[in-house]
Amino acid sequence: MRRPLALAAALALALSFPAHAEVLIGVAGPMSGKLAWTGTQLKRGAEMAVAQINAAGGVLGEQVRLIVADDFCDPQQAVAAARKLVADRAVFVVGHYCSGASIPASKIYAAAGVLQISPSSTNPTLTEQGHANVFRVCSRDDAQGLKAGNYLADHWGTKKVAILHDDTTYGKGLAEETKKQLNKRGVTEAIYQSYEPGKDDYSAEIADLQTAGIAVLYLGGYHTEAALMVRAARERAFPVQVISGDDTATEAFGLIAGPAAEGTLFTFVADPRRNAEAAEVVERFRAENFEPDSWTLHSYGAAEVWAQAARKAGSLEPHKVIAALRNHAFETVLGRIDFDEKGDLTVQNWVWYVWKGGEYVPLE
Incomplete structure (x- = not known):
């Protein structure tokens, strides 16, 4: 059975949002080191999603600003990155890439009541821990x-x-x-x-x-x-x-x-570049001379799901967004997304x- 978000953490985070302020979200992954290529994909995917969200009026009238965190695909660095994002008052994090980074970082986000949606961490442990705030838009190992x-x-x-x-x-x-x-x-x-x-x-x-x-x-x-x-x-x-x-x-x-x-x-x-729902976004990337292969569109899709869930919840407060994630389906560049009670996709593909x-x- 899922444990609820810590009430104090959720309330503290909700009260930290001044009216009409910009909304801060994070993207975390290996922005340097041997996996920097993949970190760039996560960053570009999240950046494009934020640009599209803001061009459409933002989320509930608020503009979104992205904060980038480098975790080097390292557990200790991931914890440091997570703490920095929490301190910067990010309400949601796209990340992390590596399972070995996502799992320890998830504990930091859980304690702070920050929503985490990994685009790419496939190890089952991530969602088996029982944290109510952890989701992923990829399948499991x-x-x-x-x-x-x-x-x-x-x-x-x-x-x-x-x-x-x-x-x-x-x-x-x-x-x-x-x-x-x-x-x-x-x-x-x-x-x-x-x-x-x-x-x-x-x-x-x-x-x-x-x-x-x-x-x-x-x-x-x-x-x-x-x-x-x-x-x-x-x-x-x-x-x-x-x-x-x-x-x-x-x-x-x-x-x-x-x-x-x-x-x-x-x-x-299944390669989301082949999805009809992703065609326009793929063309936008290619117009910038960037091929959105690998996990690029999953990063985009994670941010897309968060924005849709916030609109369905009518709130940016993480515990309300999390409830919407569990109770609704979402149409994204990745296709239709439904989450089970663990925060995993209902269909493994x-x-x-x-x-x-x-x-x-x-x-x-």
Whole structure:
């Protein structure tokens, strides 16, 4: 059963809004470091949403101002970023990107009564904690791992499978969910181990897999390391099939991997750029020479949902907005959004993609 927002925190936050003041919201993610490409997507998505909201008259007559926080995809930095956003009186936060950042940050927002909607944190723990103020507009890793485990069993059940992860909340969690389903299907992986993230070269790890006769490698981790691994495999003429998760859905993977990206498989949510509801917004991004791939439109959609919920609630007070989120459906660039009692999407939708000709496309 959900715990209600702390009354004192909610009232204090509500009383902090002077009449006719601008409304402050935050976007938090890795704005620097190896995942800065993704942080830029979150920032651009939120910026575009705020611009569109303000152009349409704001929210309940108030203009919206965006505050950007850099969490470096690091748990401690995420807590610091969350505290800063709370201190700045943000009423709502789009973020964080990494599950390992979102989960500790969520405790800060919960204590302060600040609404958090993650566009991209997929680890189940985020919404299993029972915080009433936490939502996400992406699907969960237990559903993603189920799809990946079944695919491995169906297509490589008689071959040698390796599962590697980077030991992060996201990477390890996704690898464990995939392994769990693979094992349920009666297939035991030949190798299950972690690798050190942040290295410049993974040729030694790939050489070990080649020596072991691995046919398919499942990677639980981020796109930077995945790209370096597929490059190392192709440089050794090692025809291992590389499969990974949703973080592979970014142009940065293709830029790092180069031609070696070809044929890499991964799961990602249904690409919102293909939604009719998103066509106008996608064109606005492209007019600015920015391709809204990966989680850009999810960041936009998170802000869009908040604005719609505030209008339905007739209030900017977080506990009233949260009630509206639970009691209404929302039409967004991501399509129709309904939340369950945990703050998750009622429909989990993972799709297979393949890197082909320098871009990722749905697997036929």
